[in-house]
Every structure is written in structure tokens, then in C-alpha cells.
Amino acid sequence: MLSFKLALRNLLGAGLRTWLNVVVLSFSFIIIIWTKGILEGWDRQAKADMIKWEIGGGQFWHVNYDPYDPLTLDESHDRIPAGLISSVQPPVPVLITQGTIYPGGRMLSVLVKGIPPEQKILALPTAKMVSADGEIAAIIGKAMAENAKLDTGDYVTLRWRDRNGTFDARELKITGIFDTNVPTVDVGQIWIPLAELQDMMLLPDEATLIVTPENAGPGEATEEWVFRDHEFLLADIESIIRAKGSVGIIVWLILLMMAMLAVFDTQVLSIFRRQKEIGTCVALGMTRGQVVKLFTMEGALHSVLAAIVGAIYGIPLLFLQSVRGIKIPLESSDFGLAMAEKLYPVYSAALVAGTILIVMIVTTIVSYWPSRKIAKLNPTEALRGRIQ
Amino acid sequence: MNNEPVIRIKDLKKHFPSGSGRFTALNGIDLLFSKGEFTGIIGPSGSGKTTLLNIIGTLDTPSEGEALILGRSAGSLSAKESAALRKSQLGFIFQTYNLFPVYTVFENVEFPLLLQGVESSQRRKMVLDALEWVGLTDKIRSRPAQLSGGESQRVAIARAMVKRPAIVLADEPTANLDAKNSHNILQTMEKLNRELRTTFIFATHDEKVIGYVRRKIFLFDGKVAGDEIINKN
Numbered sequence: 046m047l048s049f050k051l052a053l054r055n056l057l058g059a060g061l062r063t064w065l066n067v068v069v070l071s072f073s074f075i076i077i078i079w080t081k082g083i084l085e086g087w088d089r090q091a092k093a094d095m096i097k098w099e100i101g102g103g104q105f106w107h108v109n110y111d112p113y114d115p116l117t118l119d120e121s122h123d124r125i126p127a128g129l130i131s132s133v134q135p136p137v138p139v140l141i142t143q144g145t146i147y148p149g150g151r152m153l154s155v156l157v158k159g160i161p162p163e164q165k166i167l168a169l170p171t172a173k174m175v176s177a178d179g180e181i182a183a184i185i186g187k188a189m190a191e192n193a194k195l196d197t198g199d200y201v202t203l204r205w206r207d208r209n210g211t212f213d214a215r216e217l218k219i220t221g222i223f224d225t226n227v228p229t230v231d232v233g234q235i236w237i238p239l240a241e242l243q244d245m246m247l248l249p250d251e252a253t254l255i256v257t258p259e260n261a262g263p264g265e266a267t268e269e270w271v272f273r274d275h276e277f278l279l280a281d282i283e284s285i286i287r288a289k290g291s292v293g294i295i296v297w298l299i300l301l302m303m304a305m306l307a308v309f310d311t312q313v314l315s316i317f318r319r320q321k322e323i324g325t326c327v328a329l330g331m332t333r334g335q336v337v338k339l340f341t342m343e344g345a346l347h348s349v350l351a352a353i354v355g356a357i358y359g360i361p362l363l364f365l366q367s368v369r370g371i372k373i374p375l376e377s378s379d380f381g382l383a384m385a386e387k388l389y390p391v392y393s394a395a396l397v398a399g400t401i402l403i404v405m406i407v408t409t410i411v412s413y414w415p416s417r418k419i420a421k422l423n424p425t426e427a428l429r430g431r432i433q
Numbered sequence: 434m435n436n437e438p439v440i441r442i443k444d445l446k447k448h449f450p451s452g453s454g455r456f457t458a459l460n461g462i463d464l465l466f467s468k469g470e471f472t473g474i475i476g477p478s479g480s481g482k483t484t485l486l487n488i489i490g491t492l493d494t495p496s497e498g499e500a501l502i503l504g505r506s507a508g509s510l511s512a513k514e515s516a517a518l519r520k521s522q523l524g525f526i527f528q529t530y531n532l533f534p535v536y537t538v539f540e541n542v543e544f545p546l547l548l549q550g551v552e553s554s555q556r557r558k559m560v561l562d563a564l565e566w567v568g569l570t571d572k573i574r575s576r577p578a579q580l581s582g583g584e585s586q587r588v589a590i591a592r593a594m595v596k597r598p599a600i601v602l603a604d605e606p607t608a609n610l611d612a613k614n615s616h617n618i619l620q621t622m623e624k625l626n627r628e629l630r631t632t633f634i635f636a637t638h639d640e641k642v643i644g645y646v647r648r649k650i651f652l653f654d655g656k657v658a659g660d661e662i663i664n665k666n
Contacts, residue, residue: 047548327492329545335516
């Protein structure tokens with residue numbers, strides 16, 4: 046208690062020198078919390094968008110289906126089993142095949158996905174897949190539209206191979222362009238009515254995967270259909286976020302090191318400049334151990350003051366950002382995972398408390414390190430202010 | 434005067450390493466200090482005055498011989514014990530005042546009482562009393578940088594006296610002061626010595642200090658060259 050009282054008195058008495066360190070340290074607090082909050086927000090938002098646009102409550106995959114191996118597509122389809130899940134909302138079967146489109150004389154490889162226009166599980170605007178007789182309506186994502194230079198009302202030729210390997214081609218009419226943060230339903234993909242694709246592929250009533258509604262609970266696997274839950278389907282996004290998180294940790298470490306350098310520098314300078322003061326403390330009855338404790342406490346208190354100062358300007362700032370979001374100027378596809386135009390950082394109590402605790406512990410260690418030198422000082426030399 | 438001894442020094446030697454050999458700062462000192470003495474240890478630079486004061490103040494230990502401070506052997510005290518002795522019984526006054534620059538006058542004087550764990554209201558009373566002894570009650574909120582040399586030294590005296598120590602050790606207390614301030618400081622200390630019966634030991638070669646002391650111990654090359662009691666009655 047005495048050390049705390051004296052340390053606080055010393056720090057407040059030092060005025061500007063203390064506050065400069067405190068402000069630098071508080072920046073570190075805020076930036077560390079901010080970067081971690083962004084990653085957390087990004088993580089949550091990306092997962093929520095994936096669920097909303099692509100995953101639903103989980104998917105049954107045909108046993109041969111492997112999204113990373115296009116060669117499996119020819120073999121990964123089967124009749125849609127009846128009663129695969131028990132839910133008020135019917136599941137959404139999706140048939141997938143490879144194809145080529147020729148927009149403006151160019152050739153683009155695409156994944157053609159057939160989905161029932163009346164489906165309600167995914168956020169895809171499948172209701173827009175309506176067209177006049179004989180035309181095949183298609184919807185595409187904004188990124189795909191920009192890449193293929195297609196617009197609503199445009200026609201584009203699609204070439205595909207049916208189940209027998211025979212090439213065929215039809216005109217598609219773009220009846221809708223949707224804006225999504227999820228590149229895996231947008232980039233290089235074209236969505237058409239399921240019945241049309243089944244007809245084109247000569248695969249009546251067949252699908253590659255079946256999207257279940259969110260409240261359906263875990264599905265029961267059959268020999269031909271394997272249930273993929275959220276954990277499985279979101280594994281890629283989690284590993285990408287983890288990879289990006291490691292970059293965040295490097296930034297976090299750099300910031301922490303910069304802040305600790307400021308504390309360490311102050312401590313070294315304090316011990317160097319305050320030799321007489323140290324000697325006087327010993328002469329007045331403090332043990333050298335108590336002086337070490339006092340100096341360590343002074344260093345550690347920087348982080349306490351920084352937490353208070355950081356809270357004063359940081360809480361409103363971070364709260365505002367978490368409500369209003371941060372505009373992300375980058376194209377979502379550049380990141381290879383769902384990234385909204387606006388990110389809403391998530392600052393959990395654990396994140397804030399954890400960061401403060403870690404910074405406080407590290408500050409205390411960094412403060413103690415140079416302070417140990419005091420224990421070796423000769424008080425009679427220190428009293429004269431002689432550098433030792 | 435009461436002849437109760439507070440310091441007994443017997444065949445005290447202090448060596449410091451110097452190059453490949455050693456330098457003897459104190460060489461067989463025998464002294465006895467009684468309660469309430471107002472003594473000057475006088476000698477040229479390098480005669481061992483400060484070393485003797487440091488050993489009496491338990492900031493340093495004897496190489497040989499014995500120094501009994503209030504019945505405790507300076508050479509055999511642990512760091513904690515010597516700190517406890519300094520905290521409760523010894524006061525220090527330094528040539529360069531050694532005030533804490535970020536503290537106010539009040540806080541500087543309060544410091545030894547904080548170490549002793551004196552209760553807040555009692556502490557305030559004791560600090561104000563000490564500042565009254567040295568005539569600085571109007572400066573309690575000033576910081577050392579705002580004080581003159583004389584005022585700073587008076588704060589240092591108040592800080593040394595606030596805990597009512599048995600012994601006050603003053604190392605060249607007037608070296609940085611002009612004549613007027615020096616006399617002022619010495620008169621203050623003399624008054625405190627008489628009123629509180631605190632033992633004052635000065636290390637000095639200042640003629641002004643020498644004029645005030647009631648006992649002069651002359652040190653030369655680490656040995657006592659003379660010990661003279663002045664009758665001021």
C-alpha cells in the first residue's frame with residue numbers, strides 16, 4: 046500500500062513525463078483492442094453471411110462431392126432422398142456442374158448451380174429467376190457481373206456437358222444481379238432454376254448437395270448423403286481468419302513492444318537520473334528491496350493510468366465504431382472470404398479485460414527488469430548522485 | 434548534560450578497494466558520543482569525515498572494529514535492521530539537500546512518517562510542527578524548485594527532525610549556503626538540539642559550523658587528530 050501510494054505520488058508529481066508515457070501506452074491498449082475487435086467482428090460477420098447466403102443450417106453432400114476437386118462433380122449427384130430432414134421448411138437441393146459462358150466474345154469457365162426459385166432458406170434472390178417461355182433465367186453476383194461485364198437483361202451463351210458427356214449450349218438471360226459479401230456464391234458462378242439444370246444435365250430429381258434450414262438441427266447421414274455441419278463448413282473461413290489473426294498478433298506484438306520500450310526507457314532513465322533520490326530513500330529508512338518495489342510499482346502504474354485514460358477516450362470511440370461500423374474499401378473477393386463493405390468490430394469483455402491484464406503483467410515485468418539494478422546500488426554513492 | 438552514550442566507536446577501520454590494493458579511509462577510530470551532543474567532525478577533504486558519518490548512519494559498514502549505534506552494532510545489522518534503525522532513530526541532512534523534486538514541501542517532510550506508518554491526522558500534525566520549527570509553514574505547497582537554498586535546507590532539517598530521531602547526521606549542511614542562511618540554519622539546529630535533546634553530528638570544514646558546535650573532533654588521514662569539548666556556558 047505504501048509503495049502504491051508513493052508510486053502514485055511520484056508519477057503524478059512527474060507531470061508531463063508521466064502523461065506522455067500514459068498516453069502512448071493507452072494508444073497501445075486501444076489499438077490492440079481495436080485490431081482484435083475488428084478480427085472478431087470480421088469473423089462473426091463472415092460466418093453469419095456464409096450461413097445466410099450459402100450454408101443455411103448445414104448441408105447434406107453427396108458422398109463423392111468435393112468442392113476443391115471439379116473432376117468429382119460428374120460423379121457427385123444422386124436422387125434427392127425423401128424425408129432427409131424433418132422440418133417445417135423444406136430443404137434446398139442444389140445441383141452443380143461445370144460450364145463455359147461466352148460474354149462479349151470472351152470465354153469464362155463457371156460453376157453452374159441449379160436451385161429451386163421458390164427456396165426461402167438462402168438469401169440468394171432466386172425469385173428473380175423468372176423468364177419468358179423457352180428462356181433460361183439466371184442470376185449472378187455483382188463480382189461475377191463485373192468480371193463478365195454482364196447486366197440485367199443481357200443474354201449469354203452457356204455451354205455444358207450432360208451426364209453422357211455430350212456438349213450442348215443454350216442462351217441464358219440474366220434476370221437479376223445480387224450484392225453479397227460471400228464470394229463463394231458469387232465469383233465464377235451462375236445460378237439457374239434447378240429444374241432447368243436437371244433437364245439440361247439429364248439428371249431428373251437429382252442434386253449435388255442439399256441445404257437444410259437453420260433450425261433443422263443435425264441431419265442424419267445416409268450411405269449416399271453425408272451431413273456437413275457448421276463446424277465443417279466454416280472450417281475454411283476459420284483457418285483464413287486464424288491466418289489473418291496471426292498477422293494481427295504480429296501487429297499486436299509490435300505495438301506492445303513499442304509501448305513496453307517507452308516504459309522500459311522511462312525506467313532506465315529514472316534509475317539513471319534518480320540516483321540521489323534512491324540513495325535518499327535508503328537513508329530515510331527504506332530497504333533497497335522496497336525501493337525496487339517502488340520503482341516497479343511506478344512502472345506498472347503507468348499501465349493502470351493508461352487503462353483509465355484509454356477508457357476515457359477509447360470506450361466512446363470503440364462503442365461508436367461497433368455501432369456505426371468501419372467502411373472497408375477493399376473488394377471482398379480480394380480476401381477470398383466474406384467481407385462486408387462495413388465491418389462491425391466486436392469488443393467482448395473478455396477481450397478488453399484480457400488485453401488490459403496482459404499489458405499490465407508485461408508492463409510490471411518490464412518495469413521490474415531495470416529496477417533490479419537498484420538492489421545493487423551502493424547507497425553512499427547513490428546519495429552523491431554518482432552514476433554506478 | 435546527560436552523559437548517556439548513544440554511539441560507541443572502537444578501533445574502527447574502513448578500507449576501500451583502490452586499484453590492485455586498498456585505500457584506508459578510517460584507521461583505528463575510537464570515539465564516544467553522548468545524548469544531546471552538538472558535535473562537529475572537522476577535517477580536510479579525504480580525511481574520512483563522510484565515511485565515518487556513513488558508518489554511524491548504517492549506510493556503510495566497518496571493515497574492522499566496532500561501531501555501536503544506540504546499542505546496535507553497525508557491522509552486524511542486516512539490511513532490514515539497518516533500514517529500520519535509520520527509519521526510526523536516525524535523521525540525515527545533506528549538503529545538496531536531497532529533497533524529492535516532485536514532492537511538495539509538505540510531502541517531503543511527510544515522507545519519513547509515511548515509512549513509519551504514522552496515522553494520517555497525527556502525520557499532518559507532526560509535519561506542521563516540524564515546518565513550524567524551521568519557519569516554513571507558509572511554503573507547504575511549494576516544490577523544491579521554487580525554494581531558495583536556505584529554504585531547501587530548512588525543509589531537509591524538518592524532514593530529518595519530523596520523526597524526532599535520536600541522532601541527526603549532517604554532512605556539510607552549509608556548504609551550499611551563504612553566510613546569512615548558514616547562520617540561520619545552524620541556529621535552527623542548535624535550537625532543536627537544545628529543545629529536543631537530539632544528538633547532532635556534523636561533518637564539516639566550514640568555520641561557521643565550527644563556531645556553533647560544542648565538541649570538535651579533528652580527523653586527519655582517517656585518524657582522530659584531536660577531540661575538544663568547548664564549554665559554552
